[in-house]
Amino acid sequence: MGTHKTETLKRWQRNQLAKGLCIRCTQPLATSRHCRRHADQFNEKIKRKQKRRPSQGLCRRTGCKRPLASATLCPVHLVQLRKSVQARREAHRAFGLCLWCRRPALAGRAFCEVHVRQPA
Numbered sequence: 390m391g392t393h394k395t396e397t398l399k400r401w402q403r404n405q406l407a408k409g410l411c412i413r414c415t416q417p418l419a420t421s422r423h424c425r426r427h428a429d430q431f432n433e434k435i436k437r438k439q440k441r442r443p444s445q446g447l448c449r450r451t452g453c454k455r456p457l458a459s460a461t462l463c464p465v466h467l468v469q470l471r472k473s474v475q476a477r478r479e480a481h482r483a484f485g486l487c488l489w490c491r492r493p494a495l496a497g498r499a500f501c502e503v504h505v506r507q508p509a
């Protein structure tokens with residue numbers, strides 16, 4: 390794919406996100422980038438990719454070849470994951486933002502009105 394095409398696609402995706410629409414179709418967002426259907430497809434694709442990667446004790450993060458520290462991640466990515474989860478929780482506690490998309494969360498809940506209905 391050429392640079393120009395990539396740029397056009399990126400701009401279109403930004404537009405879609407600004408309108409609260411999926412980056413792959415015109416359905417409303419269910420996650421931060423996709424509608425329900427494409428979110429499922431996207432997750433499936435990642436799962437398949439992770440399965441294809443040799444599972445001989447290597448980190449599951451894309452392109453990472455460090456040995457595992459936990460069931461799925463190397464020490465570096467394990468720390469990264471913990472930090473990002475922690476950062477999300479802190480943002481929620483401090484500003485009342487949705488843990489999923491960072492829009493304002495419903496009073497007393499950890500998620501916004503879109504994501505409160507989804508299993509966390």
Ligand SMILES: [Zn+2]
Nearest residue numbers: 411414424427
């Ligand atoms: Zn979609």
Ligand SMILES: [Zn+2]
Nearest residue numbers: 448453463466
């Ligand atoms: Zn890693």
Ligand SMILES: [Zn+2]
Nearest residue numbers: 487490501504
């Ligand atoms: Zn949300």
